[in-house]
Amino acid sequence: SRSIDLAVIPGDGIGQEVVAEGLKVLSAVLPQDVKLETKDYDFGARRYHATGETLTDADLDALKQHDAILLGAIGDPSVPSGVLERGFLLKLRFAFDHHVNLRPSKLLPGVATPLAGQPEIDFVVVREGTEGPYTGNGGTIRKGTEHEVATEVSVNTAFGVERVVRDAFARAQARPRKKLTLVHKNNVLTFAGHLWTNIFNKVAAEYPDVTTDYIHVDAATIYLVTDPGRFDVIVTDNLFGDIITDLAAAVSGGIGVAASGNINPSRDFPSMFEPVHGSAPDIAGQGKADPTATVLSVALLLRHLGHDAEAARIEDAVSADLAERGGLPARSTSQIGDALAARVAG
Amino acid sequence: SRSIDLAVIPGDGIGQEVVAEGLKVLSAVLPQDVKLETKDYDFGARRYHATGETLTDADLDALKQHDAILLGAIGDPSVPSGVLERGFLLKLRFAFDHHVNLRPSKLLPGVATPLAGQPEIDFVVVREGTEGPYTGNGGTIRKGTEHEVATEVSVNTAFGVERVVRDAFARAQARPRKKLTLVHKNNVLTFAGHLWTNIFNKVAAEYPDVTTDYIHVDAATIYLVTDPGRFDVIVTDNLFGDIITDLAAAVSGGIGVAASGNINPSRDFPSMFEPVHGSAPDIAGQGKADPTATVLSVALLLRHLGHDAEAARIEDAVSADLAERGGLPARSTSQIGDALAARVAG
Ligand SMILES: CC(C)[C@H](C(=O)O)[C@@H](O)C(=O)O
Numbered sequence: 001s002r003s004i005d006l007a008v009i010p011g012d013g014i015g016q017e018v019v020a021e022g023l024k025v026l027s028a029v030l031p032q033d034v035k036l037e038t039k040d041y042d043f044g045a046r047r048y049h050a051t052g053e054t055l056t057d058a059d060l061d062a063l064k065q066h067d068a069i070l071l072g073a074i075g076d077p078s079v080p081s082g083v084l085e086r087g088f089l090l091k092l093r094f095a096f097d098h099h100v101n102l103r104p105s106k107l108l109p110g111v112a113t114p115l116a117g118q119p120e121i122d123f124v125v126v127r128e129g130t131e132g133p134y135t136g137n138g139g140t141i142r143k144g145t146e147h148e149v150a151t152e153v154s155v156n157t158a159f160g161v162e163r164v165v166r167d168a169f170a171r172a173q174a175r176p177r178k179k180l181t182l183v184h185k186n187n188v189l190t191f192a193g194h195l196w197t198n199i200f201n202k203v204a205a206e207y208p209d210v211t212t213d214y215i216h217v218d219a220a221t222i223y224l225v226t227d228p229g230r231f232d233v234i235v236t237d238n239l240f241g242d243i244i245t246d247l248a249a250a251v252s253g254g255i256g257v258a259a260s261g262n263i264n265p266s267r268d269f270p271s272m273f274e275p276v277h278g279s280a281p282d283i284a285g286q287g288k289a290d291p292t293a294t295v296l297s298v299a300l301l302l303r304h305l306g307h308d309a310e311a312a313r314i315e316d317a318v319s320a321d322l323a324e325r326g327g328l329p330a331r332s333t334s335q336i337g338d339a340l341a342a343r344v345a346g
Numbered sequence: 347s348r349s350i351d352l353a354v355i356p357g358d359g360i361g362q363e364v365v366a367e368g369l370k371v372l373s374a375v376l377p378q379d380v381k382l383e384t385k386d387y388d389f390g391a392r393r394y395h396a397t398g399e400t401l402t403d404a405d406l407d408a409l410k411q412h413d414a415i416l417l418g419a420i421g422d423p424s425v426p427s428g429v430l431e432r433g434f435l436l437k438l439r440f441a442f443d444h445h446v447n448l449r450p451s452k453l454l455p456g457v458a459t460p461l462a463g464q465p466e467i468d469f470v471v472v473r474e475g476t477e478g479p480y481t482g483n484g485g486t487i488r489k490g491t492e493h494e495v496a497t498e499v500s501v502n503t504a505f506g507v508e509r510v511v512r513d514a515f516a517r518a519q520a521r522p523r524k525k526l527t528l529v530h531k532n533n534v535l536t537f538a539g540h541l542w543t544n545i546f547n548k549v550a551a552e553y554p555d556v557t558t559d560y561i562h563v564d565a566a567t568i569y570l571v572t573d574p575g576r577f578d579v580i581v582t583d584n585l586f587g588d589i590i591t592d593l594a595a596a597v598s599g600g601i602g603v604a605a606s607g608n609i610n611p612s613r614d615f616p617s618m619f620e621p622v623h624g625s626a627p628d629i630a631g632q633g634k635a636d637p638t639a640t641v642l643s644v645a646l647l648l649r650h651l652g653h654d655a656e657a658a659r660i661e662d663a664v665s666a667d668l669a670e671r672g673g674l675p676a677r678s679t680s681q682i683g684d685a686l687a688a689r690v691a692g
Pocket residue numbers: 085086089090242276533534564
């Protein structure tokens with residue numbers, strides 16, 4: 001489409017700084033005839049302290065009008081753990097049915113990795129985004145006593161698992177290696193494990209050209225550090241996906257460059273794009289944050305909206321910038337943003 | 347005590363081979379006046395195929411008579427996923443209330459790690475062993491239909507969490523750095539997360555000399571590859587412990603050297619010691635398996651039974667062997683066992 005109507009949620013901590021650079025690069029990459037409209041929303045710790053609200057029905061109605069959402073980061077130590085996570089981030093993912101949580105990992109030339117020998121890393125994790133242990137099901141009895149019992153219920157449905165497994169097979173088929181790995185813990189979590197495994201095997205029959213395998217989540221963490229090149233596309237549940245994508249980010253250049261999309265492929269609701277990193281209050285306001293993860297999230301956003309050429313221009317600019325980075329003096333958040341904007345515009 | 351009555355469960359695949367070497371080293375290290383009695387138990391795939399049984403009440407009664415249990419590995423591709431895991435391994439951990447699952451990670455000199463720069467790694471994970479998502483609570487409705495729903499319930503009790511947290515504080519206090527890290531996901535799994543966090547903070551007040559911190563499980567995987575030296579003792583739930591200890595093993599020399607103890611500190615039931623690795627059917631019977639993880643599990647067993655000097659002799663022998671290993675020609679399972687037995691006997 002020739003216009004993009006974007007909801008922008010800078011959020012807390014470094015969120016403000018990195019989103020500013022993401023928008024700078026977005027403006028620079030878009031052709032003249034694509035009209036960009038943005039509207040800022042003030043969510044996060046400040047709003048919570050001022051009003052006690054995290055995300056209201058009216059907020060959801062307003063956000064729903066946009067084509068997509070760009071998020072910086074939400075979270076602050078002044079807010080009790082869980083309040084903003086459950087009350088904003090997860091509420092939004094669930095309300096807009098963001099069931100495909102897409103997290104690519106690519107180790108770009110020149111980028112430092114904690115792994116020895118600079119291995120080749122280029123895979124995508126398709127993390128389920130609306131089920132599993134993230135549903136908020138569970139509860140506590142006898143709270144605060146020596147007889148307290150707290151439960152967390154992982155909910156897995158054939159509907160929810162099949163749609164994300166199908167999405168992952170389609171993504172695997174579109175890639176040169178055409179390989180899909182299911183990551184779960186089906187030898188222990190046998191109820192959910194059987195559901196995931198059976199659906200995975202059923203859908204696999206429809207994709208004879210996609211190679212498949214299965215790995216337990218514990219073993220997957222081993223492969224991510226000893227043989228990350230074995231992965232092409234991974235599909236996994238919400239919690240396992242949370243864990244392995246942080247590890248994946250760490251081995252492929254760090255959370256400073258890890259992008260993600262919370263996607264609803266149906267387009268009934270806007271999808272949301274955000275860096276994998278958090279609000280990093282310890283370095284907020286100092287111009288130290290690396291905006292690259294946000295800029296790469298903007299590329300995912302553009303691809304989702306059909307602007308593939310512009311997405312590729314951003315990714316190429318990031319690759320070129322990172323390849324040069326070792327030779328560059330330390331740069332501030334906005335200097336990196338300026339450099340990327342100049343590259344995509346040029 | 348001056349006698350050790352050991353139940354030995356070689357199990358499947360490489361379990362047989364590595365346990366033989368573990369016993370070889372155990373015999374070699376014990377002083378003349380300590381009487382070692384062992385009784386072999388045939389559990390695992392063979393027994394399951396022959397009888398359909400995994401672990402009966404009579405088996406539990408028999409195992410209960412011993413001072414401790416040494417296990418090789420259980421699991422075979424010929425058995426459906428989950429049958430032996432739930433029916434044997436987890437059944438035993440739960441029946442004998444093995445609530446302290448102890449997994450040390452130490453990168454020994456000369457040992458290869460996938461991490462660049464050979465970092466210092468020396469920490470212990472205290473993984474809860476009888477609760478969390480491992481309880482087998484949950485179920486499936488409308489199985490095999492498009493309306494299937496499968497649940498897994500993580501059960502956490504004040505009783506169960508407090509005892510393992512106390513164990514971890516005591517271990518942290520006994521170590522030079524006196525530092526304990528709680529790993530959980532209390533911003534999403536808020537019911538269980540609050541229980542764990544509150545109990546952790548309550549017990550911390552009784553250990554003013556122990557430094558504490560908290561890390562989300564996803565972030566913990568990042569630190570395990572970027573800054574593993576930050577960890578001293580970690581306490582965490584059953585599933586998070588499963589995942590991070592495989593990663594911990596990978597970065598500190600691989601699962602070929604990772605030992606574990608399934609400990610019931612009360613001594614009401616025998617504790618069980620086993621390598622972290624599985625039965626590795628692909629290399630079984632070829633004399634290729636590294637018995638070091640089993641030998642180090644024997645050291646944990648000896649320490650649990652109060653034979654600290656012998657445990658230390660084994661650990662020293664393993665350190666010396668590993669330090670030399672790079673210079674040695676490739677050795678078979680029994681050659682490594684022979685070398686370690688010779689060292690501890692000398
Ligand atoms: C902040 C938290 C709710 C979130 C998650 O667990 O999904 C984060 O870790 C992520 O990966 O996006």
